[in-house]
Amino acid sequence: MLRISDTLDLPGVAPLLCAGITTYSPLHHWRVGPGQKVGIAGLGGLGHMGIKFSHAFGAHTVLFTTSPSKVIDGKRLGADEVMIAKNPGEMAVHANSFDFILDTIAGPHEVSRYLDLLKRDGTLTQVGAPEKPMAVEIFSLIFKRRNFAGSLIGGVKETQEMLDFCAEHQIIADVEIIPIQKINEAYERMLRSDVKYRFSIDMSSLSHAA
Numbered sequence: 165m166l167r168i169s170d171t172l173d174l175p176g177v178a179p180l181l182c183a184g185i186t187t188y189s190p191l192h193h194w195r196v197g198p199g200q201k202v203g204i205a206g207l208g209g210l211g212h213m214g215i216k217f218s219h220a221f222g223a224h225t226v227l228f229t230t231s232p233s234k235v236i237d238g239k240r241l242g243a244d245e246v247m248i249a250k251n252p253g254e255m256a257v258h259a260n261s262f263d264f265i266l267d268t269i270a271g272p273h274e275v276s277r278y279l280d281l282l283k284r285d286g287t288l289t290q291v292g293a294p295e296k297p298m299a300v301e302i303f304s305l306i307f308k309r310r311n312f313a314g315s316l317i318g319g320v321k322e323t324q325e326m327l328d329f330c331a332e333h334q335i336i337a338d339v340e341i342i343p344i345q346k347i348n349e350a351y352e353r354m355l356r357s358d359v360k361y362r363f364s365i366d367m368s369s370l371s372h373a374a
């Protein structure tokens with residue numbers, strides 16, 4: 165059994181305590197599983213873990229991204245399908261068909277375009293945190309009795325459950341290890357979405373920071 169304290173010094177495992185629990189918790193809470201169609205909106209630090217968890221839970225997993233360059237990586241991570249969100253034709257194919265959508269996008273975006281993809285009583289849960297308030301087309305919710313929810317992280321018990329699940333299914337976060345001296349460069353790259361998909365600092369580099 166992998167304990168929370170065991171993750172602190174493992175570069176590929178430590179990020180599970182941030183991106184991992186943030187995505188595991190809503191997927192677990194809304195009981196994502198076999199026979200369900202699940203969408204993951206956005207492929208970044210949160211989204212890449214959302215794909216891995218949804219796939220491991222047995223759901224048919226669809227990634228929505230605005231970047232055609234991420235199609236191959238999305239399938240490598242476990243997505244059954246990858247849709248380009250800015251292509252209306254591709255989005256229309258999936259209208260009214262999703263049981264659950266996890267929205268990991270932190271930038272401005274039209275959340276209603278994803279709400280329209282939910283089937284009756286489907287749920288979209290927001291975990292990405294855009295800086296400005298998002299506009300929601302109310303008819304996207306009223307029709308088909310759709311739900312728009314939010315989630316943050318999980319408690320210690322659920323975090324331990326997540327770690328056990330990850331150990332069983334051999335799930336870790338995709339990280340790039342950097343020395344502390346490159347922290348500013350890493351920040352600039354993060355702003356450009358130039359990271360796959362989490363940075364992890366090599367703590368041994370701290371001794372050379374001075």
